[in-house]
Amino acid sequence: MTLSPDLFGPSAAPAQVIRKYYATEMAVERTRLLYQGSLLPTLLMLVNGLVCAWLLWNPKQYLLDSIWLVWLLALVALRVIQVAAFDSAMPSRQAQPIWRRMFLLGSAISGLTLATAAIALVPADSFMQQAWVFGLIGAATLSASVAYAVSLPAFLSFAVPCLVPVILSLFWNGTAQQQGWGVLGLILLGSLSLVAWQVNRLIQRGLLRRFQNHALIEHLQQAQQRSEQLNQDLVREVEQRRQVEQELREAQIGLQDRVAQRSQELDAASLALNKSEARLAMALQASELGLWDWNLQTDEVHHTQLKELFGLEPEYVTAMLSHLKPRLHPDDLPLLKRALVEHLKGRSEDYQVEYRVRHGDGHWVWIEDRGRAVERAPNGRVTRMLGTRRDISADKALEEQQRLASTVFEAASEGIVILDPNYALIAVNQAFSRVTGFEIEDMLGRNVVELPSSRDARRHFPVIRQALLSHGTWQGELVETRKNGELYPQWLQLNVVRDARGHVSHIVGFFADLSARRESEERMRYLTHYDELTGLANRSLFRERLREAHQRVRQGGRSLALLHINLDRFKLLNDSLGHEVADQLLQKMSRRLINALPEADTIARLSGDEFAVLFDAYGNLSSLARVATRLLAKLRVPVTVEGHELVVSASMGVSLLPDNAREISALVSQSNMAMQHAKHLGGNNFQFYTDSLQASTLERLQLENHLRKAIDERQLTVFYQPKLCLVTGKLNAAEALIRWEHPQWGMVPPGDFIGLAEETGLIVPLGEFVLRQACWQACEWQRQGLAPIRVSVNLSVHQLRQGKLVSLVRQVLEETGLDPQYLELELTESQLLDSVEHIIATFQQLRDLGVKLAIDDFGTGYSSLSYLKRIPVDYVKIDQTFIRGLGQGREDAAITRAIIAMAHGLALKVVAEGVEDQQQLDFLRAECCDEVQGYLISRPMEAHGLAELLRKNADFP
Numbered sequence: 001m002t003l004s005p006d007l008f009g010p011s012a013a014p015a016q017v018i019r020k021y022y023a024t025e026m027a028v029e030r031t032r033l034l035y036q037g038s039l040l041p042t043l044l045m046l047v048n049g050l051v052c053a054w055l056l057w058n059p060k061q062y063l064l065d066s067i068w069l070v071w072l073l074a075l076v077a078l079r080v081i082q083v084a085a086f087d088s089a090m091p092s093r094q095a096q097p098i099w100r101r102m103f104l105l106g107s108a109i110s111g112l113t114l115a116t117a118a119i120a121l122v123p124a125d126s127f128m129q130q131a132w133v134f135g136l137i138g139a140a141t142l143s144a145s146v147a148y149a150v151s152l153p154a155f156l157s158f159a160v161p162c163l164v165p166v167i168l169s170l171f172w173n174g175t176a177q178q179q180g181w182g183v184l185g186l187i188l189l190g191s192l193s194l195v196a197w198q199v200n201r202l203i204q205r206g207l208l209r210r211f212q213n214h215a216l217i218e219h220l221q222q223a224q225q226r227s228e229q230l231n232q233d234l235v236r237e238v239e240q241r242r243q244v245e246q247e248l249r250e251a252q253i254g255l256q257d258r259v260a261q262r263s264q265e266l267d268a269a270s271l272a273l274n275k276s277e278a279r280l281a282m283a284l285q286a287s288e289l290g291l292w293d294w295n296l297q298t299d300e301v302h303h304t305q306l307k308e309l310f311g312l313e314p315e316y317v318t319a320m321l322s323h324l325k326p327r328l329h330p331d332d333l334p335l336l337k338r339a340l341v342e343h344l345k346g347r348s349e350d351y352q353v354e355y356r357v358r359h360g361d362g363h364w365v366w367i368e369d370r371g372r373a374v375e376r377a378p379n380g381r382v383t384r385m386l387g388t389r390r391d392i393s394a395d396k397a398l399e400e401q402q403r404l405a406s407t408v409f410e411a412a413s414e415g416i417v418i419l420d421p422n423y424a425l426i427a428v429n430q431a432f433s434r435v436t437g438f439e440i441e442d443m444l445g446r447n448v449v450e451l452p453s454s455r456d457a458r459r460h461f462p463v464i465r466q467a468l469l470s471h472g473t474w475q476g477e478l479v480e481t482r483k484n485g486e487l488y489p490q491w492l493q494l495n496v497v498r499d500a501r502g503h504v505s506h507i508v509g510f511f512a513d514l515s516a517r518r519e520s521e522e523r524m525r526y527l528t529h530y531d532e533l534t535g536l537a538n539r540s541l542f543r544e545r546l547r548e549a550h551q552r553v554r555q556g557g558r559s560l561a562l563l564h565i566n567l568d569r570f571k572l573l574n575d576s577l578g579h580e581v582a583d584q585l586l587q588k589m590s591r592r593l594i595n596a597l598p599e600a601d602t603i604a605r606l607s608g609d610e611f612a613v614l615f616d617a618y619g620n621l622s623s624l625a626r627v628a629t630r631l632l633a634k635l636r637v638p639v640t641v642e643g644h645e646l647v648v649s650a651s652m653g654v655s656l657l658p659d660n661a662r663e664i665s666a667l668v669s670q671s672n673m674a675m676q677h678a679k680h681l682g683g684n685n686f687q688f689y690t691d692s693l694q695a696s697t698l699e700r701l702q703l704e705n706h707l708r709k710a711i712d713e714r715q716l717t718v719f720y721q722p723k724l725c726l727v728t729g730k731l732n733a734a735e736a737l738i739r740w741e742h743p744q745w746g747m748v749p750p751g752d753f754i755g756l757a758e759e760t761g762l763i764v765p766l767g768e769f770v771l772r773q774a775c776w777q778a779c780e781w782q783r784q785g786l787a788p789i790r791v792s793v794n795l796s797v798h799q800l801r802q803g804k805l806v807s808l809v810r811q812v813l814e815e816t817g818l819d820p821q822y823l824e825l826e827l828t829e830s831q832l833l834d835s836v837e838h839i840i841a842t843f844q845q846l847r848d849l850g851v852k853l854a855i856d857d858f859g860t861g862y863s864s865l866s867y868l869k870r871i872p873v874d875y876v877k878i879d880q881t882f883i884r885g886l887g888q889g890r891e892d893a894a895i896t897r898a899i900i901a902m903a904h905g906l907a908l909k910v911v912a913e914g915v916e917d918q919q920q921l922d923f924l925r926a927e928c929c930d931e932v933q934g935y936l937i938s939r940p941m942e943a944h945g946l947a948e949l950l951r952k953n954a955d956f957p
Contacts, residue, residue, distance in 0.1 A: 111161030311360025437483030542604035820850030880914020
């Protein structure tokens with residue numbers, strides 16, 4: 001290190017300066033001396049430790065003595081390793097404070113180790129051992145006072161841990177003799193501390209003197225070197241001054257010449273600049289570029305071509321942010337900001353971006369903006385930018401057209417190929433690869449006649465080329481080859497594209513794979529004549545075959561039979577098991593038809609579950625009957641569909657030509673009429689068409705039309721048949737019965753139209769009419785002052801299937817204001833078997849409304865007693881067939897008696913209907929029947945007649 005000359009000025013004493021300047025070097029030197037002088041105390045401590053171990057060795061505490069000795073040997077080994085590491089370290093590392101702290105820590109641990117021997121290992125009753133151990137500790141401390149005196153902290157870090165714990169232990173726990181040893185230890189610690197302090201002063205003074213000598217010698221050497229350097233610098237400066245004067249004289253002469261020459265050059269440059277500015281202005285105007293100069297500090301902008309680019313007058317645009325920024329498209333503003341910020345931060349060499357600006361006319365124009373920072377502030381911030389703008393709307397439109405063309409080219413479902421004038425393939429789309437199976441890269445550059453996918457085109461190439469040369473276009477169907485060798489039909493269209501000079505530049509081809517179209521055409525032809533599900537002939541082919549057979553009948557006098565088949569209860573199967581199961585069932589039934597009727601000319605599926613079988617030239621009616629019987633038996637065989645074992649019967653109608661009909665239309669309608677009659681008879685049978693059947697059908701059709709009209713014109717009325725309570729003898733209920741009075745036919749019996757209403761679905765509006773009328777009439781009787789009675793309304797299974805019965809009853813009760821307890825709904829026992837769970841749920845909802853429920857015609861059906869227990873009803877009506885037979889035999893009486901007992905056992909009330917004589921009434925009263933109704937009580941009557949009867953019954957005591 002070199003000292004500055006100012007350090008030895010008159011303001012500071014040399015010793016103080018050296019002491020301050022070399023404080024760090026002296027600290028390093030003291031550390032070095034500590035490590036160099038620590039080997040002798042370490043060796044002495046080792047010897048003292050071994051002697052102490054030998055003196056204190058005792059078999060009773062050999063483990064403690066051994067641990068202390070091993071610990072002492074480890075400390076000695078660590079100190080030796082530490083000294084070796086310090087000696088091998090670089091001077092720069094030796095100057096680190098860690099070495100001094102490590103030395104002090106080792107000295108303290110060594111002192112505590114010796115103190116531990118004196119405290120824990122020396123017996124309290126052995127004076128000789130105490131004398132030896134304390135003497136050895138004193139000797140070790142004495143050697144440390146000399147060896148560690150270079151640093152008082154180093155001496156104290158050893159002496160204090162070594163002596164102070166022992167002295168304190170002697171004073172605290174020792175005897176008078178041992179306390180004397182403690183006094184001796186205090187004296188020894190003070191004496192050795194004094195010695196160490198004196199030695200430390202001498203060493204400190206020696207070190208300081210040595211550093212002063214080194215500093216003085218170095219200072220003298222530096223002063224001598226500086227004087228020699230100053231002399232050399234003075235000589236060089238004199239020489240340089242002379243040289244500079246000569247150069248100045250020469251430069252003055254050359255400067256005058258250059259000034260004159262520069263003046264000429266400036267004049268020429270000014271002239272060239274004027275010409276260049278004129279050319280630049282013309283070039284900018286020709287290129288439609290707008291030049292802009294933007295001052296970022298003041299936001300001032302100078303812009304050319306404003307009128308051409310933005311449709312704005314130059315005097316209205318003086319600032320970039322306040323005048324031009326508001327005209328930017330909102331979607332493009334983030335992109336512009338990002339590009340500008342990237343350039344202003346120095347992350348891009350140029351500022352370049354494309355965005356949209358609203359023109360003065362209101363439309364959007366695309367602008368290409370380029371620029372660069374040309375001036376920056378001292379802190380690096382950009383203060384000025386220059387650039388150009390141009391309208392690229394036309395380029396963007398062209399680019400969009402090209403993008404759309406490319407998208408159409410690639411996304412087209414038809415294959416597109418582009419050939420050069422020599423018929424070499426230069427471009428194809430993805431559809432080409434999908435159709436042919438060849439990779440695009442393998443086809444490009446090859447002549448069309450060399451393509452493996454152009455087998456048929458190669459054969460017709462001369463004709464195609466001649467057509468293109470003559471007409472510029474060609475189209476036709478070819479049979480080409482895919483990569484896997486498969487042949488496929490292809491429709492190819494080629495068109496010639498010419499350049500501006502009329503020369504052929506490209507040939508564009510469009511081709512389509514006709515395989516799917518051919519398959520679709522075949523499929524359409526098949527579906528035109530055959531049913532897709534079953535494979536049987538469809539209605540169209542059936543009519544065609546029927547017309548052909550009719551022609552043969554007319555020409556050859558042959559006979560024709562038509563069998564119309566409809567599966568029984570198929571709709572129920574479809575609704576309950578689903579369409580997939582129903583479709584599989586239809587397929588199996590179709591196969592059974594084919595297998596069972598090999599002699600049939602045509603088997604067709606007309607609609608969902610309707611089939612037709614055509615027999616051309618049948619034998620006789622007996623053979624047709626045998627065929628129909630055999631077919632019914634085969635169709636009725638159980639069939640398994642997806643785990644469901646089903647038994648499906650059929651209804652068949654047979655019509656003949658020419659026996660029953662002369663025309664095809666009549667033959668079809670007659671077979672359908674016969675089939676409907678078979679279904680009306682319960683199904684699972686066949687019927688031949690007869691003239692009486694047609695008359696019956698026409699009559700039913702006419703009756704249906706009149707019934708619909710009767711509902712619309714309110715020709716229907718409600719009659720009421722009262723019920724007598726046998727306990728009180730009062731009329732407490734009445735059954736509502738529908739009646740139809742036709743304007744021409746008079747009163748139509750209910751048996752003639754109720755069944756028809758069930759079949760046609762008209763029972764639903766009929767039931768709703770009776771329900772509304774009965775509830776209204778019950779309220780009207782109460783308003784007339786009569787005692788409230790319960791009105792019974794019959795339900796139809798169709799009303800239950802619709803799922804709207806509960807809401808309808810609730811609505812009618814709310815509209816009429818009738819208390820629900822005075823409304824009773826009746827359902828026949830046979831109808832309970834139809835959707836039992838649904839009926840139970842519906843009846844429970846009606847019971848929750850407060851409505852009374854009854855089972856009508858009980859004993860005529862096959863209802864299970866478990867169902868009767870689950871269905872929430874209040875009344876059971878015994879069918880009148882059992883009541884009429886009460887006086888004729890014991891069976892009806894026993895059945896009636898059992899029904900009454902069973903109903904009472906289930907907490908149900910019993911109503912007997914059809915009571916016509918006193919004997920029947922007496923029997924029912926004896927058997928504790930609850931209510932009765934019949935001609936003995938009253939015939940059904942209109943509402944006003946029942947009102948009079950109720951008044952008389954109320955007056956009767």
